[in-house]
Amino acid sequence: MEENTVDHRLPERLFATDRFARYRLNIYSRPNILAFVRHVLRYSLAFGNIRESSFRKLFDLPTRQIPVSCKLIHNLLSRQLLCNQEYTLWSVFCKDPLRFSLEEFGTITGLNCGVFPKGYEAPDYNRKGANKQKVAHKYPLLQKIIGKYNNITISDLAAELENDKQMDEWRRIRLALIIIVDGVLIASQQIHRPTLRYVHMLEDVMLSSNSLGSVNLSCTPYVT
Template sequence: MGEEVIAKKSYPKRLDAAGKAPMKGRSMHINCTLDSLAKLKEKIGEDAYSQIRDQSKVGVLLKLADSSFVWWGKLVHHLLTHQLAISRPYEIWCLIEGSPIRFSLHEYEDITGLNCAEIDVEDIVAVDHREFWGDLKVAAEKGPNWNELESALKSCRSWSLEKRKMLGLLVVVHVGILGISRSSRIPLDYAKRVLDTEAFERFPWGRVGFKELITSIKVLSYDRTSYAIHGCPHVLNI
């Protein structure tokens, strides 16, 4: 019998050498807080909340907020600090107990069920948003930030079901999809989609959310005592 040759698998080197991963003294900051999403029910009302949760494609985020899911930041931190050095901009590979695992748009889509199709640059929403933006007390040429949305949530119970639902969707996009800082604004083109149900539901929010998450991971620096993750990092924890 000829000598059996077993090919040895090789993987890219780690971003941080074994035993050198910056684990201690680092804290993770996230803007996608499930508590903020769960509180929507009492703010916009059960009727508007239920319509988003049960009828909208982004309702999966409210279902996650309503579940008994427990956020475990240490696990996500462990994954991020055990990455392999790869050049693909929209993938991360992590080495866990000697085995590499991949996180890409495919895994994100499988986990969330969100629409992750390519963005159609010609899909432009032409709606007059000025009246609703006036209710939100947001300048017409800007998308809302969290502080403006939070202020509207305190006084929206007398609004129509349609307007309360639109406000709820803006909160889901800001907190659950983009996961951006409280002072950052939802891009105006994204925000206006809440006024057109069909335009909102056909938009690939999953691709948008994934890009926010993966981009924030790619630019991470552990030089400081804390770092921030955009998007919905809970996906890495499921």
């Protein structure tokens, strides 16, 4: 069987075998940020806490050797199969089906990709302006962590994290978590900026000698 021949043993493909996806890929994630965070926070209490959190496996990845391969992602999406499983991507690789789902994502990253706790209600972040920095004055936590700045970028926060040697540990760990989430995990734009919804999740982060306390930065199916 030729490489691009339809295999009728598999589900229907999303695209015809001689057609390819034309929309732009989200290629804004920068895994090298993890190496930066490790370097800047080395030997610190903040980094020790992050290493004891659900983010610990991210720092086991050889990020300098695994740049984002847009060509690989494009080929997987172009060979995607139509399946009924939610939050799961099935593709064809060497004529065989290949699955990548939240389960695999959780295995690789170590993040909590399980179901929400009983009684959990997801906040409505789809309302207009819910994630915009221009409403930062309404959220004291955002001002406390980031400051009274409009359109501040993740690059600005990284520079501050690197150069401010007198920064309190409680703020260092929060800035590091914002940089990791908005620069690596949920990077959705070319110029990375802190997202209000993720800043809210830092409210209950507690520093301790060996853990992140009650921090809850889980991977959820509706995250884009």
